[in-house]
Amino acid sequence: MSNFILRKAEPKDVSDILRLIKELAKFEKMEEQVILTEKELLEDGFGDHPFYHCVVAEVPEDKQSSDGYTVVGFAMYYFTYDPWIGKLLYLEDFYVMKEFRGYGIGSDILKVLSETAVKTRCSSMHFIVAEWNKSSIEFYKRRGASDLSDEEGWRLYAIDKDDLLKISAKKR
C-alpha cells in the first residue's frame, strides 16, 4: 500500500492523536501514565503559543483500520536549543499502527521531519528511546542515528512537580 498521505495535524485530529499516544504508551508498558486530555492537546498544540507540532499519516477510507480509523500514524515534535550549536528539532513521539507497518509510512515521516529540521536551520534531530526497544533502536541506527548515552555518557534526569514546588519555595 503506497496510498497514504502525510500532513500537518489540525485541531480536528486531537482525538486520533490521543488514541495513538495511548496505543504507543501501551506498547511501552506505561499506558496508565498518560494523563493528557484532548482539551489539553487542543490548547497546547493549537492555541496562541503551541508547545508542540504534529504530523499525521492518513490512509483513504477504503483502506481504514479494522476499527474504522483513517489516521494511522503520527509524529510529535518541537524545537529545543543547544547553546553550542543553536536550534534543534526534538522528536517527542513517533508511532505507526501495527497493521500499517512495513509500507514506508514511518520512513517517510522521519524524512519529512528531517527536511523540516534542515529548512528551519536545525543542526540536529534529537530523541530518546528505551534501551529495551531493540526494533526502534535498529530502525534509527540503520538510518544513521548515534546513541549519545552510550557514546558520551548522557543520562536523563527529572524532577517532579512536588519537588519543583519545594525548590521554588525555599528562600535564600
Next chain:
Amino acid sequence: MHFKVRAAAKEDCKDISRMIMELAVYENMADQVKTSHEDLERDGFSPNPFYECLIAEVPDEHKTKDGYTVVGYALYFYTYSTWKGRSVYMEDLYVMPDFRGKGIGTGLMAKVAQVGVEKQCVRLQLSVLEWNKPSLDFYIAKGAEDLTAKEGWHFLRFHGQTLDTLAKEAPKD
C-alpha cells in the same frame, strides 16, 4: 555574598556567550561552540524565542577580576510530554568557579522551577554526564531522579550528514 537572579535581556547575550565558552573551554570542547552572541540574540529575543535565560548578577564591589558582574546563567525551554503535558527542560546551569558555594546555582535553579510551576509545567528535566559527580549530587539533593537508570532511556540523534541525507529523501508534496 549578595546576588540577584533576573531574566536575561538582549544586552546580556555577550555575557551569556562568554560563559558558554568558559564552560566549553573547561570541558576541552571550545572548538565545538558554533553560536555567537548574535545567534543568541536572534534565537532568544525574537517574537518566537527558542529558549529563555536567567542570569545571576553580583554588585559592582564583587565583580570578577576581568570586571564582570554577570557570574552565572540558566538556559531553559519548554517541552511537551504526550503523557503528562507541559514540561520545562533546563539545558544549561553554570556559575563561574570563583562564585560557587554561595547558593547562586541553587538560586538560579529555584527561579527556573518557579517559572516552570507558573507556566503549569508538571516537571523539570535535564541531562547530566554520568561522570559529573558534583552535578549529579547537586541535582539528586533537589529530588532529581535518574530516568536512564530507572526506565532505560537513551539519547539518540541524527546530526550533520545523516540529517541532510534523510532530508533529501523526503517525499515531495
